Amino acid sequence: MRYEAPETLKSAVTLLAKEKGLAFVLAGGTDLLVKMKGGFLEPDLVVDIKRIKGVFDIAKSATGFRIGAAVPGVQLGENAALVKAWPGVVEGANLIGSKQVQGRCTMVGNLCNGSPAADGVPALIAANAKVVISGPKGKRTIPVEQVPVSPGRISLKKGEIIEAILLPKRPANSSDAYLRFIPRTEMDIAVVSAAVNLTLDGKGTVKDARVVLGAVAPTIIVVPAAAKALIGSKLDAAALEKLAAACAAACKPIDDKRGTIEFRTKVAGVLARRAAEIAYKRAGGK
Amino acid sequence: MSGVHVSTTINGDAVEFVCNADEPLLDVLRNRLGMTGAKEGCGTGDCGACSVTINGRLVCSCLVLGAEVNGAKVGTIEGMAKGDQLHPLQKNFISHAALQCGICTPGFLIAAKALLDKNPDPSEEEIRFGLAGNLCRCTGYDKIVRAVQATAKEMRGA
C-alpha cells in the first residue's frame, strides 16, 4: 500500500484517478482502518486529504453552511452557529462512535461508507443538504441522498472526492432533530433511526417537513407520506399517529444481529414521532 | 513495501520513525517505539484502550495511520506524569482503587484528562458519556467515575 498526503484537491483527484489498484480517500479513517484491520479491504493507495487547504473549515455564508470534508464530529459540536441552525444534523454526526472516534470521524466519510445505519446522514438528507464533488471532469453538486446506492456502495465515480457538504440557509421558525435507537447508551450502530426537519408558520403550524429514516431499508429513505402527515398540523396526537403509521409503512427492514423486522418497523414510528416533537419545540412550536 | 518516513513530536520529544504505509499509529508506538502504555484491546476503535491525543484531540491510535502524524503532536500515557510527579488523575485512580486488572487504565486516564481539559466541572452524566468510549470489564466503572469526580474537584480547588 502507498500513502499519499497531497496538498491540493487537484493532485488528490489525479492520484485517485490514475491508480490502477484499489484506492481510498482517508479523512478520519474510522471506517477505513477498521476494514483494513479486519482484512476486508487491502488498498493499494490511500490518499489522505487532510493536508488540503479548507478541508477543516466550517464557513457560514448568506446561502448557508459549507462544511469541509475533513471536519471531525467534535469540531461540528464546537461550532455554536452550526449547532443553533442545524441541531439535528450536529447531534446525528455527534452520535458517530465514541469521543475518540469523534476526534476523527467526518460526515462525508460517514456518507461515503454507504451504510443505511449511518448516524451522520439522515439529518443531512432531511436538511436537503448537498455535496460538492471534485473529479477528473471538474466539480458537480448533488443532493446527499443521491450519494448512497446500496449497502456499502455509493454513486461517486473513480477519481471523485466529496470536498464539502452544503447546508441551506434556515428559514425562520425551523429546526431539526435526529434520534436513533441503540440498546446501549453509546458505542452501538443504529438499529433504527429517524431525522425530522420542520418549518413552522408564525402560529406554530407545520408549513414544511421532511422525514427521513435510517436502518430500515437498503439505503436511508425519505418518507414523503410521513412529512405530509405533519404539514398543516400543530403536531397533535392524530398527526403524530399518522406520522408513525406512515413511517412503519415505509420500512423495508431485515432481520439481523442488530434487530428484527418487527422491532425496526415498530420503533421507526416511535422515533419519528419523538424526533418530530423535539424538532417542533426547537422550531419554536409549543 | 517501502516505508514512510515520519517526523513527529511525542510527549514533547521530537521523534522520527519509518513505518509501513498501512501501519496503525498504535503498532508504531508499541512495536517500533517501545511505548507499550497504549494497549490493543480490539484494534477497531471499540474499546479505547489505545487512546492517545493528536494535536490535543482524543483519538484511538488503532484508527490512525502512523504516516498521518507527520508534523503532529502526539500525547500518550507515558507523558502524563511530569517527572516523578503523577498527574492528579493518576494519583486518584490508585487511591480510589479505580483499576483492577489495569489494562484499560492508560486509555481511561488519557480520555479522562481530555474530558477535564475541556470541562473542568463535569456532571456524573458528562463523565459517564465522556468515558463511554473506554471499556472496562473489571470495575463496573463505579470507582473510575468517583476517581474522576475527585480529581475534578481537586483540580478546581488547586
Next chain:
Amino acid sequence: MPLDTNFTNQKFKQVGTRPLRPDGVDKVTGRAKYGADYNAPGQLIALVLRSPHAHAKIKKIDTSKAEKLAGVKAIITSADLPDLTAGDRGMRDILENCMARKKVLYDGHAVAAVAAIDQTTARKALKLIQVDYEMLPHVTDVDEALKPSAPVIHNDIFTEGVEPTPTKPSNNNKRASFGHGDIVQGFKDADVIVEHTYKTEQTHQGYIEPHACVANVSPDGQGELWVCTQGHFVYRNQCAALLGMDISKLRVTASEIGGGFGGKTHIWTEPLALALSRKANRPVKLTMTRDEVFRCSGPTSSTSIDMKIGAKKDGTITAAHGVLRYHGGAFPATWAEFGAMTAFACYDLKNVKSESIEVIVNRPKTAAYRAPSAPMAAFAVESAIDELAKKIGMDAVELRIKNAAKQGTQSSYGPVYGPIGIGATLEAAKNHAHMKAPLGKNQGRGMACGFWFNFGGQTCCDINVTPDGTVTVAVGTIDVGGSRASIGLMAAEELGLAYENVRVVIADTSSLGHNDMTDGSRGTFSTGMATIAAARNCIKVLCARAAKMWDIPEDAVVWEDGHAKPAGTNAGNFPPLSIKEIAAAAGNTGGPIAGHNELVADGAGVSFATHICDIEVDPETGRSTVKRYTVIQDAGKAIHPSYVEGQYQGGAAQGIGWALNEEYIYGKDGRLQNAGFLDYRIPVCSDLPFIDTMILEIPNPNHPYGVRGVGETSIVPPLAAIANAMSNAVGVRMTHIPMSPPRVLKAISNRKH
C-alpha cells in the same frame, strides 16, 4: 509446619484498611507489562489459520506455497503436535481444541499456524495455506443438539451417568442428579406451583486484554513462556505434557493480566507458539485479535432450564425440581453439573432434585466464566421464586427469608452448611434504604440471591527477610485485581511490619512450587492462608535467631508487634529486637531468614449474595436502563475493602450486561456473527449507575482470618434480579436472557393482546 487454619477472631491492625496497591504506579503510567507488552530479541510473529466452518472434515492441508514465501520460518499443523496424551481424554480434548486434528468442530477452530519475520509476512502466508474441507452438518443450539436428528459431533461419546450406558453416541456426554427428599410428594403438598422453561444465551468474559504469549524453546529441550494467564503453573504442566517436555524444563512467567474472569484458565494458542518456536528455533510471539478472542477462546454455556417450584400458601417451599441443559462447546464438559449443584443452594428445602444434562455443540470450547454455570441456574430459580411470591401474595424477600438455608441445613448438592450468610444478606436487603426508595413511572424493583462454592487448592508461598529487614513475599497465584495489596496486608499483619515494608511478587514457575489456577475466588483465600502460614514459619525462625543473639532457649522468645521479646522475666531482661536488627545479624546467626508454606487450602467458605435492582423500561422500544443497583454479599473478612467492593461492582456490571444485551449470535451457517466489541455490546460507562455495595463479614471458620472468596458470587444474582425488576416494571415475565429490546418489546406487545 502446617498451619492451624481455624478462625481465631484476632484483632487486626492493618487487615481491613485500604492502603495503595503496590502495582498502582506501574499501571497508571503504562509501565506494567501485560501479555502483548513483552518482546524477545529476534522474535518471530505468529498467526493462526482458523476454520471458517462450523463442522467439517479436514481432507488436506497444503502448506507448500506458504513455506516458500520469503520470511516464513515455521508452519505447523496437527501433524507437528503428535498425540502424547496416552488415553487421557481431557488432555486429548485440550490438544484437539488447540489445533484441529481430523475435523474442525467450530467456526474459528485452529487448523494451522505460521511464524514469520513480521506480521505482514505471516498474514500473507496464512492466505497461501490451502485447506480442503468436507462440510458436515452442524448444530449450535443447546436444545437442537439433543434431538435424535442432530448431527453427532463426536462418535465416541456415550452418555455417562445413565444405566445402562447407551450404545449409540450422542451429543449428551453426561447426566447427573443432585438433591434429597421426595419431590413427587413435595409437589402434591404444594398449594401453588410455578413451572417454566428458561433460556440464556452464550456470553463471553469480555476481558479487555486479548490472549498473548511469547514462547522460546531451544533445541536442548529447555523453554520459556511469557503469557497472560490465570495460572502459569497449570499452563506449564499442560503445555509441557502436550509438547513432550519435562515440566521442569519449561519456565513460565505470568505477565500482568488484563482480565480473565475464568477465560484465562485454559490454554489456547500457547502450545502452538511453543511448537512454532521449537520448529523455527526462534522466539515466537503470538497475540490473538479481538475477533479470535470471541470466536476461539472460551465463552460460557448457553442454557435451557426447566424449573418447577411448589410452595404452601404460607410460603414454605415444598418441592423444587430443575432440569438443566448446558453446552460445553465442541467438547465434553460438566458445566450443567455446576449449574445443578448451585441452583437451589440458597434454600433449605425438604424435597429437591436438580438434574444436569451436558451438551456438545459446534461452538468454541466453553470455559469458566466467574462462578461458572451459577448465574443461569439462579436466573431460573430466582425468577420462579419471585413468581411464586406473587402468586401467593407474599413479599419476595420474606418468602426467601422463610426458606433461606442456615447453619446446619443440608444443601441441595450434599454438604451440611456451617455458618453462612444468605439469611444475613436477605435481612440486610429487607432493611436497606434501597428497598424503601420510591419508584418512578415505568420503573420496577427486583431482587435475587446467589451462591457460589469457592475453591481452595494447592498453594505455596515464600517469604524472605532481606538484609535490611524488609520482606519479599513470593506467591504463585495471579494478581487479577489487587491481590498483591491483600497478600501484602496479611503478611504485614502477621509479621508486625508496616505494609510498605512488604513487597509481593508473582513468582515464575521455576521459583516456587506448583500452584493451582487463580480461579474459584481462591486468590486471597488460599494464598492468604499460605502467606499467613509462611509468615508464622518465618516468625519462628526470627525468634530462633533472637534466641541465639540473646543466648536463651528458642521457646523463651515470643513475637509481638514486629519484635522478638523474651517470653517473660524468667527468660531474661532484653530489649525487644526488631526484624531489622535480627536481619542485620543473620549472617552470624545461621544465614538468610525465610518462611515457607505449601498447602492444600481446604475449607473455602461458601458465599452468598443478595442484589437489589431498579430498572426503567421504555414501553415503546423495550429498552431498559438500570437506575439503581445494590450488592449485599458476605465476604467472611474483607482484607482490603476497596478491592472487595470492586469485585462486587465488577461482577454486578458483568451480570447486568449479560442480562440485558450480551449474547453470541450464530447464523444459520454456524458462524459467529458478532465477534467484536461493537456488536457484542458489553456495558459502557454511561450504561450503568453507581453500584452500591454492602460488605457483610460472617467469618469462614476454616480460615485464620475468616476469609471467604469474594470474586465470583457477585455475578450470580443480576440476571434474575433484573428479570424480576422487569416483571415489576412492565408486567412481563422474561424467560429468555438477554432481555434485549426486541425481546422485551415483543413480550410487552404480547402482554397487551
